[in-house]
Amino acid sequence: MPDEKQPEKEEELPEFVIEGARSGRSRCKTCRRKIALGGLRIGVLIEGPFGTGYLWHHLKCLAKNRVGFVERAYELEAWNFAKEKPKGLPKIETLRGLGDKVEKQKAERQEMPYAELAPSGRSKCKQCGESIAEGSVRIIVGREVVFGQQVRSTPVKVHPGCIAAELERDDTTVTIDELEIGLRAHSKTMAPEAVDALCTECSAQS
Ligand SMILES: [Zn+2]
Numbered sequence: 001m002p003d004e005k006q007p008e009k010e011e012e013l014p015e016f017v018i019e020g021a022r023s024g025r026s027r028c029k030t031c032r033r034k035i036a037l038g039g040l041r042i043g044v045l046i047e048g049p050f051g052t053g054y055l056w057h058h059l060k061c062l063a064k065n066r067v068g069f070v071e072r073a074y075e076l077e078a079w080n081f082a083k084e085k086p087k088g089l090p091k092i093e094t095l096r097g098l099g100d101k102v103e104k105q106k107a108e109r110q111e112m113p114y115a116e117l118a119p120s121g122r123s124k125c126k127q128c129g130e131s132i133a134e135g136s137v138r139i140i141v142g143r144e145v146v147f148g149q150q151v152r153s154t155p156v157k158v159h160p161g162c163i164a165a166e167l168e169r170d171d172t173t174v175t176i177d178e179l180e181i182g183l184r185a186h187s188k189t190m191a192p193e194a195v196d197a198l199c200t201e202c203s204a205q206s
């Protein structure tokens with residue numbers, strides 16, 4: 001029988017795929033470096049404004065940042081969705097250990113984008129210039145700022161309703177696709193349900 005390829009239905013795509021990278025061209029969404037050919041990577045299924053697809057991370061990078069995703073992928077045995085089963089998969093215990101190690105560093109250096117409840121009413125939204133009310137959600141995203149020869153990312157605070165305008169800027173360091181992943185990964189002081197609601201609000205603007 002001819003091996004006919006049926007177009008896959010979107011809902012049938014697995015939530016995660018763990019594989020050896022089939023090219024050297026994909027870029028890790030966590031560290032932004034290229035993923036070497038054959039390097040262990042994990043794809044996280046994303047339903048974005050441009051359709052459904054995978055965002056790739058080094059397996060270890062995602063384990064450091066969002067070990068819950070990696071645990072879930074291991075539960076689902078996401079390597080079974082690879083074209084070829086990857087070799088040298090680390091044990092989940094090893095990957096958990098990576099996360100524990102960076103937990104302390106993360107407490108000191110908060111990664112962007114993230115959301116939090118404004119601890120006071122003193123901050124102003126960089127987009128509309130209005131104050132951000134105490135206890136309301138604010139999103140912190142990076143803007144590129146040039147210091148001499150260096151480009152650094154400096155944090156700016158915006159209202160959730162102003163995030164689409166912020167991400168239109170040329171100097172933003174976050175794309176609309178990365179926003180949701182970032183918010184989920186980094187908004188550690190907010191309840192997951194609140195982050196869900198925020199992501200829905202943000203994607204409704206695009
Ligand atoms: Zn990486």
Ligand SMILES: [Zn+2]
Pocket residue numbers: 125126127128129130158159161162
């Ligand atoms: Zn605003």
